[in-house]
Structures are given as C-alpha cells and as structure tokens.
Amino acid sequence: MIEIGQLPNARAAQAFIDYLKGLNIQCNAVQHAQGVGIVIIHPEDEQQARQELLQFAKNPYDSKYLQASWDNGDTSAQFDYGSGTQGLVQQFLMGAGPLTLITFFICVAVFAGMNLGFADAIYTQLSFFGAVPQSDISQIWRLFTPSLMHFSAMHIIFNLLWWWYLGGKIENKIGTRPLLFLLLVAGTLPSIVQFYLSGPHFGGLSGVVYAVVGYTWLMGIRQPHCGIQLPQAYMGFMMVWLVLGFTDLLGMPIANGAHIGGLLVGLAQALFDSRKQPQI
Template identity: 40%
Template sequence: MKPVSVMRLPLATDLSGFVKLLVRLQVPHRVSEESGQQVLWAMDEAMAADILDLYQRFPDGNADIDLGHYQPRPGLSRPTLAQQVRACPATALVLVICFIVAAVTLLGDNLDALHWLTFQDFSFDSERLYFLPLGASLDAGQWWRLFTPMLLHFGVLHLAMNALWYWELGKRVEILQGRINLVGLTLLFGLLSNTAQFWYSGPTLFGGLSGVLYGLLGHVFVYQWLAPNNVYRMPRGVMVMMLVWLLACMTPLVSVFGQIANAAHVGGLLVGCVTGLLGGAFARRKLRA
C-alpha cells in the first residue's frame, strides 16, 4: 500500500507543533519537500482523513493540551502490526527473507544450504570447513556473496535481537527517506560491513544483520543531529547502550559466548555516520533554502 498525501503546504508554514502532536498520539506519518512545498503523508486513506481532521482542530499542535481529555478517532489509535507492515513493506521484506534463510539453513546447522550464502564458499567434512578463495567465487559470477552474509543467523537469540532492532530502525528510515533509500542503505551497509569483517578476520564463518544495524544507527543519529526531525529522534541512552555493547563485544567477557563480528559492527557504524552526514547535510540545506 502506497503512502497517501494528506496535504501540501508552503515551506513557510511551521508544521513542527503539529508533527509533535502526531508523535504524542503515535500516528505514523512523514513530511517531505516536493516542488517547493512540504507534503504530509499518511499510511492510508483512512489515516489521512483522520490526520486532516486533527489538523483542522489543532493546526499548531497545541502542545499544552491535555491529551487525556482528547479522545482520538479510531484511525488515530496506535497502528496495528498489519498497518505498520503495509506502511513499511521494505523493512518487513528484509525480515521475511532473514526468517526464510534461517529456516532453510536451520540457523547455520544446514551446511549444504549455508555454503551458498557465506562470504566465501566452503567445502566441509565431519571435522572442519575448507574455505575457497573469494576470487574464484566472484569469477564464477557469485557476486551475491558480498551481501548475503547479512541474512545469516546462528541462533534464535541472534535472529530475534537483530530482527527487533532492524524493525525499529528500518521503519524510521523507510518512513522518513522512503523504501528505496532503506534498501540502498541496507545493501551498502551489508556490503561494507561484510568486507570489513573479511578483511579483518580472513577466512571464517560470519553473518547477521548487526553490521547493517550499526550502520542504520549511525545514519539515524548523525542525520537527526544535523537535520532534527521527530522520526529519527531516539533516546540518547539507546546510542550509549549500543556503543557500550560494541565495546563489550571486543572484550573476552562476551567473546566466550562465541565469535563476534566486531569489524562488521565498527565498519557498519562508520559508514552509517558518513551516510548520515551526507543525508543530514543535504536535508538541512533544503530546509534552509
């Protein structure tokens, strides 16, 4: 389902108060600039009608109103999971693919399926894996290997944690910057974090969305710092927690639970900060134009 345009207003119109009200009501929305106007988008026709009704009543947001005395219409209640999926299909699709890959590979136990998706192909016997040169796979046209490790997960907890964070961060990027940008960033972060891990660790088995997650986290944080917006606004404690976890993963305390793709985490975060810098600077320039 495609987003629906609620209204188009001049760039001089201050929507910040109304947007804050939508955030307080937990109403999915997006504001973009097109042809010299700012456009407010909703997830579907019903939601668009309710948002327009709300704007006619509280155009300035009325931040001081007591929402306890305001009974929103049904369309303005917290969106269901199905509504969120319809509004963020690219985010949902990436997760569905991860779940399918997890089922096919048996979370890493099915080596016959797993070797088709790893950064380096490998053969195996009952004792060990034998990795083949990456160049040989690329010469054979297996370029997908540069990206597909991000789809691999090695345990239920590994998959669950990555899926939850991708759902949280991916939705934000898709709502604010669109599904094409989300897919592009996901592939970029996957490619570069996989490459960083291969460069650092050499022939080894690694996978997971965590490199992409750190890329999205860096992107959202820096973008929001340069061009503040409600969609990318996250508690600073989230960033602190993720950075603390990044550092903790580099210590023996966490490594006892298994190998951690630290280079992928760091590589994704650095690239995400760069894309956030570029995207945020462009958005800030547009706002000032």
C-alpha cells in the first residue's frame, strides 16, 4: 500500500475515494492528526491516482466528484467528526498549529486587558513610534506590537477568524516557518506604510490577515496540491472589503495602507514559495 497524499478533511477524502472507485482504483483513507491520508492498494495504480489527486485539489467541487459520491458512495464508511462542545474545541485546536493559536490567544489577552481598565497602559507599551511620549526607535518592538491591539469586538472577531482559518491552514499544510515569516513581515512593513499614510495611531492584525489571504489564494492557484486553496468568492469578498475601506461606507477608520501592504507581502511570499517543485 502506498500513501499518495493527504486531504484536509474526511468529507473531501471520501469524495475522492468514491471517484477513484469509479475508475476501478482501490484505496483507503487513513486518519492523521492533521488531515486524512489516501492509501492506494495496488502499486500499478499509483501514477494515475496521483494525477487524479492533483486534479481533485484544483477543483474539489467539480460536479463529477459529486456524481461519483452518488454512484459509488459507501454508507458504511465512518469518520469521527467530533460532537458537542468537546468536538468544537477539538476542531478549533486541530484546525491550527502552535503559532496560529499562540498569536490568537495573545490578541485575545491584549483585547481583554484593554477592556478591563488597562487600555492606557497597554497602548502606551504596544503602540507605534510617536503615538505616546518618549517612544523612540530604540523600542524596536513597536514596529510589530500594534498588530496585537484591537479596538472593537467586530475588529478582533473579523481578524482572528481569518487568522485562525487561513493561518491554521498554512501552518498545518505547509509549515510554521512560512507563517512566521508572514506574521513578522506583514506585522511590521505594512505598519510602516500605515504610519506614513495616517500617523502612529492604529492597530490590528489586518495587515497580517491580508497577507495570509493573498498567500493562500496564490499558493492555491500555483501549487494546488498543497491543500490551502482559497475559494474565489472569499477572495472576492476580501477585495470588496479592501475597496470599501477607501470610502466612508464602513463608518470607521480603516488602515488601508496596512491592508494593501499585507496583501503585497502575502502575494510576494507565495510567488517565492510556489517556485518549489510540487511534492505529494
């Protein structure tokens, strides 16, 4: 038996297995800590199965896969999707790696502190250069730490949902190193851009969020086997949100410089990473 690759969840794996069954390729699914492995029974089917997996990763919602599930689906196949509160917690933890979760909870802790009477103290320590007296270039952490501050519930919920969803995908499927690069670079360079556009009073993980959006979208196009595809509708939504930031329709100040800067960082990193030869 030969494992030819992994798919992000049991439902996708079952759809692909049903499709291969229609091609007379026998395979099984193997549950891993992150994702589901596809194991081919007969070695002579390996090459065709790998090619089919590449095609499936490019467009898992193709109607031929849905039809295969109707034609070849096996109702006896069972996967543990989790249940109740424990299942939700398990899915939350398994859907992200250590860096994703650490950053998530740091942002939550900072937001909680700012809403429990420590807003001034936290802002004094974490804000960008020039936002408070006696903040200078020697306090190098100020290039990054504004990314950890959020100023409303909607602000932090929007950013952290995207961070968990896409940052977790990147870390689980590609690794911690590229996500760490995106976090540090998109948490600093876009802040510098925003400073020159509007001054030092800003915060939020939005620049990093746009970096992981751009990275996931372009990597999904150039390296579809990696399993971090971003649906076009999601990318379209984020582009509309980006454009709306330049209008008054949202009724709040938007860090447009950080958004654009983060998006460019993510696209550039995806171009660099996607030069590597695909491996399944």
